[in-house]
Amino acid sequence: MAKKIAVIGAGSWGTALTISLASAGHQVSLWARRPAAAAFMDQERYNPTYLPQAHLPDSVHITSNLAAAATDQDLWVFATPSQSVREVAARLRPYARPDLIVVSVAKGIENGTLLTTTQVLAEVLENVPRARIGVLYGPSHAEEVVTGCPTAVVAAAPDLAVAEEIQDTFMTPRLRVYANTDVIGVEIAGSVKNVMAIAAGISDGVGYGDNAKAALITRGLAEIQRLGLALGAEAGTFVGLAGIGDLVVTCMSRHSRNRYLGEQIGRGKTLEAVEREMTMVAEGVRTTRSVRDLARRLEIEMPITEAVYAILFEGKKPQEAVNELMTRSAKQEDWLPDCLQERVRHAGAGRQ
Template sequence: MKQKIAVLGPGSWGTALAQVLAENGHDVRIWGNLPAQINEINTYHTNRHYLPDNKIPDSIVAYTDLAEAIADCDAILFVVPTKAMRSVAQQFAATVQNKPVIIHASKGLEQDTHKRISEVLLEEIPETHRQAVAVLSGPSHAEEVINHDITTITAASTDLEAARYVQDLFMNDYFRIYTNTDVIGVETGAALKNIIAIGAGAIHGLGFGDDAKAAIMTRGLAEISRLGVAMGANPLTFIGLSGVGDLIVTCTSVHSRNWRAGNLLGKGHKLEEVLENMGMIVEGVSTTKAARELAQKLHVEMPITQAIYDVLYEGKDINVAAKEIMLRDAREENEF
């Protein structure tokens, strides 16, 4: 059934998901607050800052006016940076006139509150202005999805029917969706893998090889699982698409801005320089701080996250941080 959907956030991932929806026959609008970018999408059907080599479907209409973008929509897809999620949700709640399904495809933890994105959306959008909230997450790069590379990800909601609704919206012959009801696990895996990707990039930048890469990914997954379970997640989620799947793709690809940031740090660049030249949000930097604080609150041991925090926020030499992890006290592999 054809649905009317507004995508809030015209970055690379929002644009790629808008294309999937448009190609599936839905009425798709995309909203952003930069007039030049919105004009480019409507006039040239490109979004060159984020996806310079691609055209997007002519049927996608872009707006700077939020009320126009969301009018009478069946579903709203939030794809804005974590730091902007609460303010955009507030704007939406003050504007919406009906009760759409709420979906988000962003990955991070809110600073200070340490809340997952769905928690922020549930807080800011009252039940009178929405139906269920669902999460779309998994191993995916916008640069590949927009070129129809085969991709499989997860739609998660505590309301299974909402997850199935999202599955139906997006699924086609190159974009496969599985459902899940473990929202905590899916969102936690999505957020925390960005921290490990910074570490994996740093390992590469320092000149280490595949052994080190396997080590940081495997032990990183153990950290993600420990914190996720302490938050209430199903441990099985972390061996699925939004856990190990997302971790693999983010820790091994040059498409990953978190990996690229870590790689530059490993090569000796300063964090401020890396972030200034990246041109896009590196979610793993802020997530590292939030996850470290949350781990301390929940008494969960996360040595890789702590080491990356020390490099990012305390100025520790990255070579020293790597060696200190290797010299930690001996442990059993399956300690939890």
Template sequence: MANKKAAVLVAGSWGTALATVLADNGMEVCLWSRREEQVTEINRRHTNSRFLKDTVLSEAIYATTSLEEAVRDAEAVILAATSASMREIAGKLQPYLPPEALLIHATKGFEVETMKRMTSVIAEELPSYDSRRIVVLSGPSHAEEVVLRCPTTIVVAAEEMEAAEAAQDLFINSHFRVYTNPDVTGVEIGGALKNIIALGAGLTDGLGFGDNAKAALMTRGLAEIARLGTAMGANPLTFAGLAGVGDLIATCTSKHSRNWRAGYMIGQGAALEEVLEKMGMVVEGVKTTQAAHILAQRYEVAMPITDALFRVLFEGKTPEEAVEDLMGRVRTHEIEDIAQEASAKWVP
């Protein structure tokens, strides 16, 4: 009997890591890429060196440049595209997506042009697919560790709990533990906004400010995430879980974090354009800072850390000036502030 098939779009580091988990679980996995040379490397050498160096991939993983071939007969389709390319890829998927397939996205960001979460973007491009069944996968999970089968715990969320549980069954194994959560909004917002705080954490490290400053930034950053998230309809408890504080810790403290590395280089004096060129990969926190800056104004939510980073990234303020502004803010009470952020706006 042939193995069940999953399709993963696209073949970046995170998509390849998720493909590895699925292959470990006995599935045949087709990775889709636009780049012929990448497809050839995966199929001939079983490596994806641009993203995961010399990691050897399972022979159950193969690649193609044909979207139709990738999703044909797939039981599950996983979208691991960048937030900027999600709409385009979801739209191209429309003619080929099997209606019974489980659809999961693993992207942490907003569409900057519309300020929409990824599930909303996908639902608009796939109108014939039941949007309640779109699953979001998030949590503290560096691709570089997942492919090495380091113990990892993530969360999946969907409006229809059966879909979330199906995703849980698809991915869970002895080194990749999966929890479910009904709060799609909160899981998406937590995964996206933590990238902003990781940029800030890298920036403080680049400035040489030490652990005290980074701990304060992470703690107050989580308050900002919860503040905007609850204003947008999320359950505040979600931000105390894997998609909130869990992902925040991993992204703000790890050498694997693109957002931390980008922030570190900016803190050391590099310009944003120089940083993005050196990284060679998408740094989601940059576009997310733009989106969150606009959303904070729309929802009338105070996000001083996000605002400070926006001014550094896009308005020419120096990191030192931004820190000085943050430290000179009007005094407030921490407990009253947190209680206000996490209380009244969420309706189950």
């Protein structure tokens, strides 16, 4: 069934989803923050800054008026940078309704509050039931989605019926969507993988090779799972599309802005210099602060995250950080924090 949808945010992913949704027959409004950008896209039917190769269908309504974009819609898609979700959601609060579905595609954890984007949205949009706030995450670079490359993602919401409605809305012959109710697991996996992508990029920039990247991806997944399980996530989520799937593509792809940022830092550039050169936001930079703070609050060991934080914000040299990682005391290959080991053992015994 066709829906009326507002896509809030005209970056690369917001633009790609707008095109995909409109092509599937939905009535889509795309909100761009800058009036000049909205006017250009409305006239020329493409996004010159973020996705110049893709045509915006004539049916898409493009505007910089937030109220006009959001009013009387069935579904909102939040495609702003994660650190902007609260500010934009606050402006949208008067237009929220109990029958609305809200989907976040922004991957990150808010600085200060350490909340995921659905937690921020639930806090700000009081009129929308928590069960109707979900996410669409997974290995999905916009540049490939708009060219019709087969892509698979996860729609997660607390209520399975809502997750399935999101699934049905976004599904196309080239965008396959799986339903899931483990929202916190999907969000942690999709957010923390950006930190690991920066680490993988740093390794590329320094020239450490495939062995080092494989170790970073594998041990990075261990860190992601530790944090997620401590927050109540399900273990299976981390071996799915939102977990290993998104982690691999973000650490390996030439399209990954987080991997690119890390690579430039590995080659000797400063964070400030790299961010000045980039037109898109590398979510992993701000998320690194939040993940490091959250891990310390929960007493979860995340040494790769600590190393990325030290490189980005404390001036540590990548070679020094790698040396510290490689010379840590010997460990067993444990994926769980000590506080969860006993719980998992008991759960396993109960199933026998």
